[in-house]
Amino acid sequence: xxxxxxxxxxxxxxxxxxxxxxxxxxxxxxxxxxxxxxxxxxxxxxxxxxxxxxx
Amino acid sequence: xxxxxxxxxxxxxxxxxxxxxxxxxxxxxxxxxxxxxxxxxxxxxxxxxxxxxxxxxxxxxxxxxxxxxxxxxxxxxxxxxxxxxxxxxxxxxxxxxxxxxxxxxxxxxxxxxxxxxxxxxxxxxxxxxxxxxxxxxxxxxxxxxxxxxxxxxxxxxxxxxxxxxxxxxxxxxxxxxxxxxxxxxxxxxxxxxxxxxxxxxxxxxxxxxxxxxxxxxxxxxxxxxxxxxxxxxxxxxxxxxxxxxxxxxxxxxxxxxxxxxxxxxxxxxxxxxxxxxxxxxxxxxxxxxxxxxxxxxxxxxxxxxxxxxxxxxxxxxxxxxxxxxxxxxxxxxxxxxxxxxxxxxxxxxxxxxxxxxxxx
Numbered sequence: 001x002x003x004x005x006x007x008x009x010x011x012x013x014x015x016x017x018x019x020x021x022x023x024x025x026x027x028x029x030x031x032x033x034x035x036x037x038x039x040x041x042x043x044x045x046x047x048x049x050x051x052x053x054x055x
Numbered sequence: 056x057x058x059x060x061x062x063x064x065x066x067x068x069x070x071x072x073x074x075x076x077x078x079x080x081x082x083x084x085x086x087x088x089x090x091x092x093x094x095x096x097x098x099x100x101x102x103x104x105x106x107x108x109x110x111x112x113x114x115x116x117x118x119x120x121x122x123x124x125x126x127x128x129x130x131x132x133x134x135x136x137x138x139x140x141x142x143x144x145x146x147x148x149x150x151x152x153x154x155x156x157x158x159x160x161x162x163x164x165x166x167x168x169x170x171x172x173x174x175x176x177x178x179x180x181x182x183x184x185x186x187x188x189x190x191x192x193x194x195x196x197x198x199x200x201x202x203x204x205x206x207x208x209x210x211x212x213x214x215x216x217x218x219x220x221x222x223x224x225x226x227x228x229x230x231x232x233x234x235x236x237x238x239x240x241x242x243x244x245x246x247x248x249x250x251x252x253x254x255x256x257x258x259x260x261x262x263x264x265x266x267x268x269x270x271x272x273x274x275x276x277x278x279x280x281x282x283x284x285x286x287x288x289x290x291x292x293x294x295x296x297x298x299x300x301x302x303x304x305x306x307x308x309x310x311x312x313x314x315x316x317x318x319x320x321x322x323x324x325x326x327x328x329x330x331x332x333x334x335x336x337x338x339x340x341x342x343x344x345x346x347x348x349x350x351x352x353x354x355x356x357x358x359x360x361x362x363x364x365x366x367x368x369x370x371x372x373x374x375x376x377x378x379x380x381x382x383x384x385x386x387x388x389x390x391x392x393x394x395x396x397x398x399x400x401x402x403x404x405x406x407x408x409x410x411x412x413x414x415x
Contacts, residue, residue: 008384008386008394009386010386014387016384016388022357023365023366024355024356025355025366025384026355026356026357029352029353031230031351031352032353034355035097037098
């Protein structure tokens with residue numbers, strides 16, 4: 001349901017994850033509600049797909 | 056001499072920006088452009104700022120409608136899709152979360168909390184007692200309210216005055232200040248006595264009609280207003296451009312108004328293209344976008360090539376015009392904008408449409 005995204009070289013501190021149901025990019029930002037949903041998904045025992053090697 | 060007027064404490068209805076509800080007249084529908092949507096996901100948004108909450112999917116649909124009360128252009132139409140029998144902890148609602156930065160003056164959670172008045176137009180194929188609640192972000196303080204549909208398929212005007220809650224935690228940040236929820240169905244354990252604050256998560260009044268339990272039932276809402284004070288004032292009309300701007304703190308798109316994101320509309324709405332491939336014909340193209348206004352928080356980002364394919368960009372060089380379906384990814388993002396990166400050969404630039412959401 002989610003896939004990790006490699007950080008961009010210009011902002012390695014910024015992380016995103018891609019939601020595979022609609023291909024949206026979700027920032028790792030605490031008050032983004034989609035990120036909160038992602039954290040709940042992780043807490044339920046799920047694991048995201050790894051980032052693509054060529055990103 | 057103090058000139059500032061605290062609207063909540065004055066209780067005055069004769070002020071502008073008194074409506075804490077955004078898009079109460081249901082005129083803005085950036086995501087779906089008037090199309091009907093079967094609601095499958097808890098927490099999903101349809102018309103701008105209006106959210107569906109549920110424990111089972113596909114029990115109702117939502118659509119911006121032109122069937123509306125006199126003096127309005129639009130309403131939200133909810134249609135029940137089955138005769139669903141509620142069980143367990145089932146509950147269904149349609150709501151707006153009001154940002155704490157827009158409710159802090161109510162002083163809820165403390166002595167001196169201001170009363171508010173909710174008013175709206177509603178039409179339903181069902182008659183009887185309907186309702187909803189006002190609740191906090193933690194959903195541990197609830198004020199169930201009720202209203203009666205007297206005549207089927209007729210717009211009726213309802214007003215409900217709610218005493219300010221002097222207990223509980225009510226955020227005054229960019230989080231959820233309060234929630235106004237219309238109940239579409241709830242088991243008895245999520246219902247409570249109307250007209251009083253209670254500690255707990257109560258979605259509607261005891262004995263209220265479960266809308267989702269009648270196949271084909273309809274409800275229309277428009278003119279929803281929540282204001283400080285104990286009196287409902289006439290609905291505060293807002294210029295279309297301003298209403299859309301208020302919505303864009305939470306949801307923005309490049310698509311022209313009336314066009315759903317992901318549509319194939321070529322470059323219509325895109326204001327330019329920038330970016331450059333790397334040296335020797337291979338490398339990275341990177342295009343950044345500044346939002347129309349700073350958003351509530353760093354948003355979730357969807358971008359589309361000009362043919363409407365998600366997570367793709369359109370690449371253009373002097374030699375080759377507009378190659379679609381080029382994979383991209385978000386490089387940087389903030390509440391002010393974002394950048395998309397893609398690997399591509401040749402000197403040129405990338406273009407994309409976007410939909411970004413920073414809802415509560």
